[in-house]
Amino acid sequence: MKFSTRAEYGLKAMINLAHTFPGQKSIKELSEEESISLKYLERLMGTLKKNGLVLSTKGQSGGYVLSKKPSQMTAGEVIEALDGPIAPMKCTSSNCAIAKSCNSSTIWTELEHQIKKTLYGYTLKKLTDKK
Amino acid sequence: MKFSTRAEYGLKAMINLAHTFPGQKSIKELSEEESISLKYLERLMGTLKKNGLVLSTKGQSGGYVLSKKPSQMTAGEVIEALDGPIAPMKCTSSNCAIAKSCNSSTIWTELEHQIKKTLYGYTLKKLTDKK
DNA sequence: TAATATCCTACCAAATAGGTATGTATTGAT
DNA sequence: ATCAATACATACCTATTTGGTAGGATATTA
Numbered sequence: 203m204k205f206s207t208r209a210e211y212g213l214k215a216m217i218n219l220a221h222t223f224p225g226q227k228s229i230k231e232l233s234e235e236e237s238i239s240l241k242y243l244e245r246l247m248g249t250l251k252k253n254g255l256v257l258s259t260k261g262q263s264g265g266y267v268l269s270k271k272p273s274q275m276t277a278g279e280v281i282e283a284l285d286g287p288i289a290p291m292k293c294t295s296s297n298c299a300i301a302k303s304c305n306s307s308t309i310w311t312e313l314e315h316q317i318k319k320t321l322y323g324y325t326l327k328k329l330t331d332k333k
Numbered sequence: 334m335k336f337s338t339r340a341e342y343g344l345k346a347m348i349n350l351a352h353t354f355p356g357q358k359s360i361k362e363l364s365e366e367e368s369i370s371l372k373y374l375e376r377l378m379g380t381l382k383k384n385g386l387v388l389s390t391k392g393q394s395g396g397y398v399l400s401k402k403p404s405q406m407t408a409g410e411v412i413e414a415l416d417g418p419i420a421p422m423k424c425t426s427s428n429c430a431i432a433k434s435c436n437s438s439t440i441w442t443e444l445e446h447q448i449k450k451t452l453y454g455y456t457l458k459k460l461t462d463k464k
Numbered sequence: 465t466a467a468t469a470t471c472c473t474a475c476c477a478a479a480t481a482g483g484t485a486t487g488t489a490t491t492g493a494t
Numbered sequence: 495a496t497c498a499a500t501a502c503a504t505a506c507c508t509a510t511t512t513g514g515t516a517g518g519a520t521a522t523t524a
Contacts, residue, residue, distance in 0.1 A: 203334070203335075203336050203340075203412075203416055203419055203420075203421065203448070204334075204420065204421060204422065204423070205334050205421050205422055205441075206511090206512065206513085207423070207512080207513070208512085208513085209334075209422075210422055210423075210424070210437065213437050213440075214436075214437055217436045217437065228468085228469065228470090229469080229470080230468090230469085239513085239514065239515085241514075241515060241516080242513065242514055242515085244470080244471080245472095245514090247470085247471095248470085248471065248472080251470095251471090258469090258470060258471090259469085259470085259521095259522085260468095260469060260470045260471080260520075260521045260522060261468070261469055261470075261520090261521050261522020261523055262466095262467060262468040262469055262521090262522055262523045262524065263468075263469075263522080263523065263524085264468080264469045264470060264521085264522070264523090265469075265470090266470090277440055281334075285334055288334050289334075289335065290334065290335060290336050291335065291336055291340075291341055292335070292338070292341075293341070305345075305348045305460050305461060306341065306344050306345055306348065306460070308460070309344075309408055309451075309452070309455050309460065310336075312451060313448065313451050313452065316447050316448065316450075316451050317334070317444065317447070317448065319447075320440075320443060320444050320447050321440070321444065324440050329436050329437070329439070329440065330436060337480090337481065337482085338481080338482070339481080339482085359499085359500065359501090360500080360501075361499090361500080370482085370483065370484085372483070372484060372485080373482070373483055373484085375501080375502080375503095376483090376503095378501085378502095379501085379502070379503080382501095382502090389500095389501060389502090390490095390491085390500090390501080391489075391490045391491060391500060391501045391502080392489090392490045392491020392492060392499075392500055392501075393490090393491055393492040393493065393497095393498065393499045393500060394491080394492060394493085394499075394500075395490085395491070395492090395499080395500045395501060396500080396501085397501090465524105466523105466524090467522100467523090467524085468521100468522085468523085468524100469520100469521080469522075469523095470519105470520080470521075470522095471518100471519080471520070471521095472517105472518085472519075472520095473516100473517090473518090473519100474515105474516085474517090474518105475514105475515080475516075475517105476513105476514080476515075476516100477512100477513095477514085477515105478511105478512085478513090478514100479510105479511085479512075479513100480509105480510085480511075480512090481508100481509085481510075481511090482507100482508090482509090482510100483506100483507080483508090483509105484505100484506080484507075484508105485504100485505085485506075485507095486503100486504090486505085486506100487502100487503085487504090487505105488501100488502080488503075488504105489500100489501080489502075489503100490499100490500080490501075490502095491498100491499085491500075491501095492497100492498090492499085492500095493496100493497085493498085493499100494495100494496085494497080494498100
């Protein structure tokens with residue numbers, strides 16, 4: 203059971219952007235500061251943008267900004283944007299037909315709830331204050 | 334973020350064994366009742382045995398039994414036996430050098446704690462009673 | 465117009481998941 | 495003693511995911 207490094211890298215980059223908020227920062231700066239491959243981070247920022255979590259300006263002196271205040275953006279949003287829906291077991295996401303009579307389903311459902319509660323409980327602001 | 338079907342299948346099989354406890358049951362029966370490929374389940378039971386969660390008797394009319402009472406065996410044990418250590422991010426398992434100054438590490442650590450709390454909070458007995 | 469960004473798409477290697485195939489060893493029943 | 499049923503072991507296979515790289519197109523500004 204693991205989250206991908208996508209989620210790790212993305213969260214790090216978003217925390218970095220939370221620090222500089224409401225200023226913007228280029229991928230180049232982000233990748234150097236967080237030691238993430240520039241080309242890979244480029245793709246991650248692309249999907250974060252597609253999901254509306256960051257805004258971008260192109261061209262020279264362009265870069266990325268958070269689309270919301272750090273106090274209003276949660277780690278859960280970032281992670282689901284990059285890794286897809288949080289659903290620890292297929293049966294919790296795909297409406298299993300036998301869920302009602304299945305002994306296992308309760309545990310996966312509760313687990314999903316706990317994970318979401320934790321991840322959506324952390325705003326980027328909370329994470330930047332942590333240090 | 335997903336657990337493997339290994340964990341799902343294994344947990345189902347163990348819940349089944351909890352129902353028949355302290356009786357034993359063959360892989361053939363288990364695989365038919367839970368609709369899991371016999372050969373695949375064979376392997377899963379093998380690793381469960383290696384981890385001491387089940388006992389087996391070979392030969393005709395052989396099979397598997399839980400090594401502990403259902404009230405003393407948790408879903409967490411089963412899942413970690415099959416899927417490896419519960420550690421949502423590499424940095425929480427491999428003693429990252431910069432963990433203390435890392436803004437992200439707290440969230441992964443808390444998440445790991447919450448997941449373990451949930452999974453080790455469910456005994457097989459609790460799951461069999463659920464229906 | 466040159467430099468610096470984002471953006472877009474295709475490719476790639478390694479690992480993992482999920483499963484099959486084949487055979488061996490052990491035991492109970494006939 | 496033999497046969498059938500079972501656990502046990504290992505090698506193989508295919509598809510998907512992960513974590514990247516490569517090369518360029520597009521937009522903006524100095």
